[in-house]
Each structure stands twice: as structure tokens, then as C-alpha cells.
Amino acid sequence: MLPEWMVPEPNRTTSCSAGGRRGRRSFLSKSIQDMKKALCEELVTGHWAKQAGLWQRLDPGVKLVSAVLLILLAGMAKSLGVLLFLWGLIVGLMLLSRLPVLTIQKRVWGFIPLLTLLAAVPGMFNIVVDGSPLVMLYETSHPVTWFGLSGPGSIYITVQGLWAAMFLVLRVGISLSVGILLTATTPLAALLSSLRVLRVPTLFVMVIEMSYRYLVLLLTISIEMFDARTLRTVGDLPLRKKQELVGSSIGALFIRSLTLSEEVYMAMSARCYTGEVTAREKYRIGRLDIAWISIIALISIAVTTGGFVFV
């Protein structure tokens, strides 16, 4: 028999009352949703990796080594010409790999190098690194003295400082473009297994893969937990209560992940895993890979011995 409080009220209207304050989606739940979306896109789509472009046809190991080499060259180059050449090369490779070059370049140069520039700004002034004046900002014949320490007589942007900041921004932008070229044209699984080319231990690669795989699952569980909680929450809760709920959710998720890890280990043992991981599919180096290796080797030799690097 149902208790009395469960019996429907006779005069209750069928429609829900409206006009209350609209609740905002919590920061935490929004962040988790966004993280999940980003990870799923990363894991699931692989849209650009399926295009019939130049870099998509290369062996993932060859691509990984080339990318590391290009980043190293960009990091060591001391000539603007070399940096511009490398940037042009990467843009060309993006075009040949059928990637949306304009969108990628807008993202690359629009945000992260700006942050780098902000970090590099102090280095442009003579008070950090001395050099030839380019733009004078402040000059006085009577420097201010505080507690016996005298201030600078002038503050200006140096030619060397601006040059160094520009190089830093260019290097970051080029490295970022190389990273995007590599990750966009290589499926995640292939990219991870290609880490073996760099002698990364197989067990380590497997741990990264598994972390990536289960991150999405745990994020899905977290979202479901938050959704379930939201559906049972009426009105706005005090901050302390919210903190308690988030804390208990984190605890519950931790326990679930522990159970999951135990079961995953059992599933691995049931399929002959004894603690040693055997390497998986080996990639085959084709003619295109050899041609690309030759090109990248020529570029590296030309750049390093051509007087542009370490000068």
C-alpha cells in the first residue's frame, strides 16, 4: 500500500508553474561536457586523417620523426629566412594533405603566439636585456631613487629584444603548425603506436592508450552522475552543499574507476596478459616514405650546413 504522502493532491494543476529564475549551467558540468566533447572528437572523428593527402599516406613513425626534426630545426634556426621557409613548407604540406589551411593558420597565429608574445614582452625592454634603442618610452636625466636603489635613466624597446620576441613567436607558431599537421593526418591509435619508433617502452604507450580510452568512459559516467544529481536538485543549493556534492561525486567516481581498473586487469589476464606487453602492428615503409625521408634529410642538411643555424 502506498503511504498517504504519495497519493496525488486532488486540486493540483497539470501544468508546471513557470516564471521562476532560470538556473545557469554549473561551471563544473559545463567544463566536463566540453572536455568530453573535445576528447570524443579527437578519438572518434579522425576526419582529416582519412583524406587522401600526402601526409596521410606516410608511415606514422616517419611522420613522427619528421615532425620532431622540423620542430628541432625551427627551435635552433637563427635566420628569419629559415623560419619563413619552414613555415612555408608546413603550409605547403597542409595544402597537399588537404587540410583546411586557412582555418588552422588563423587558430595557430591568432591565439597561442599572442600568449607567447605577452610572455616575451619583458625581454623586449632594455631593463631586462640591454641593446640598441628602437622605441624610446621614458627618458630622464635624474633617475628616481628608492631606498638607495636608483631607477633606470631610460626605458626603451631594444632592436635585439624585438627580434628575439619575434623569433620566439615564429618558433612557437611553426612548432604548433607541425603538431597540428601530425595529429590531424594521423589516427590516434597509429600515432600512439608510432611512439615506439622513438623507443618509448611498449608498456608506457599502452598505459597512455588505455588512459585515453577510459578517460572518455569516466567522463561519460561523471556527466551522467551530474545529470542525475541536477534532476534531483530543486532550487539553488548553498555553496557549501554544492561543494559537498562535488566532493562526494569525485569520491564515488574514484571508487568506480578502481572497480573498473580491477575488472580491466582481469579482462587482460583472461586474454593471456602476464605483465609483458607484446608489440603490435608494425608499419611498413613504402616508396613514398623513403622519398619523404630523403626530402626531409636534404632540408635538414641544407639548413644546418648552410650557415643558418648555430651562427
Place this chain on the structure above:
Amino acid sequence: MCKGPIFELDRVCFDYPHGGQLFKGLELKIMSGEKIVLLGPNGSGKSTLLKLLCGLVLPSAGTLRAFGTEITEQRLEDNRFAREYHQRVGFIFQNSEVQLFTTRVWDEIAFGPLQMGLDLETVRERVEDVMRLLGIAHLQDHSPYRLSGGEKKKVALASVLILNPEVLILDEPTNGLDPKTQRWLVDLLLALNHQGRTIITATHHLELAHVISERALVLSEGHNLVYDGPTAQVLQNRELLMEVNLIDAYYHVHDQERHVHYYIHG
């Protein structure tokens, strides 16, 4: 293939790490080529019994013999023995998510044979064969995250079948599957059994039990083995099925007549 008893459990007990005991002196013998269904309500210990048979957990008392050898912790710590044992006994988990731990279907299926030390060419051939058998060749580059429930189950099955096990143990294999996929799975299990493989399935899906098994083991809510005999016979034993909470009954009246209906917990 082994022709005698595959599993022999002699006065087996199992203690949960957090307290509580299952199977007080369980006696059981499973012969090669049998089709067995393990029935019982939720929490009766079906999954634990299956994990015992698979060597994933060990009895706290009594002995478990498989293929004529006693299965002990020391034996399973021997990598060579553990590999061979897990190759001979395949286990399909109830939750496919735990079984699909790589980022690509191909890698998932190839995991077992690579651990066994098979050469890459043989592994490639086997992966192709098993994917063709299960009709999942088009999924080989997919991430397990993208797969539907039925596809995940097929990949999990492929990852075990590729090891060519003598015994196939399945924990609630039809959970979350649509009727067509359920039928496909039943047909596959029957075909595998026809070839001589031992099939042990845990389920509380009674309609499935009579199709996939000839022998039934029934566990009670008190974790005891209360029936071991022909499946057809236990499915007629309404009293026992009600006692172990596998079916329930309700009454209703129409046309001045009182009816009783039985329904299956699912």
C-alpha cells in the same frame, strides 16, 4: 581437445575480500563439450563462479582442477602456465567496456594472440578471419567508443574467439542486445558447441537457457548450488524457480475467472 572432465570443483568455498562467503563446499564437475547454463538471481554468485573457472579468482578453500591440473596461485604465477590456461578458457565479460581497453578494434582483437607470442603474419590472418566470421571487418579502425552495444559485444567475442579456446565462458551475454543480435549470438554458440567446444553461459534469461544448454546449474540467493541437471527439467520446476527468485507470479481476474501468470525476472 580434452575428453574427460574439464573442471572439477571439490568442496570449494570463496571468501569476498570485504567479508562474506560464497559456495560453502561446492562440488561440481564439468565435462568436455557440454552446453551448460548457470542460472540464478542477481547477487547469487554466478559471475564469481565463472571467474573461478577462468582462474581470475581462486577458491579460499577446497580445490579447483582444470584439464586434470590443480589451479593454484603458484601455478597461475607461472607466466607460461597462465598464458596456456587463459588460451584454453575464454571469458566474455558482462560489461563489454572492461574488455575493450585499446583505442582501435584491430588492436583489441590482436591483443590476445600477440600476448601468446604468435608471429605478426599469423595474427593478421587470424584477425581477418575472425572479423569476417563475426561480420565486423568494417569496424577494424574504429574506436571502441564509437561502437553500439551489439558491436561491442561482437568485438569482445572476436577478441576471445581469436585465441581459439576450448571452453567459452559467457557472463550475461545477451544483456542489452536486440533480438536479432541475440539470435545471431545463440546460433554462433550452438555452432561452436557443435564443433566440440564447451560453452558455459550465466544468465537469468530463461527463454535463452533451453536453447543454449542441455545442463543447468541453479544458484540460490543464499549462494548455494540448488540444482544440477537437465535444463528442460528445471524449466518445468516452477516451485524451484520461484524459490530461487528466477520467476514470479501474479494473479488477475477476467471473465469471472482467476488467472495466475508467471513472469521472468529480467
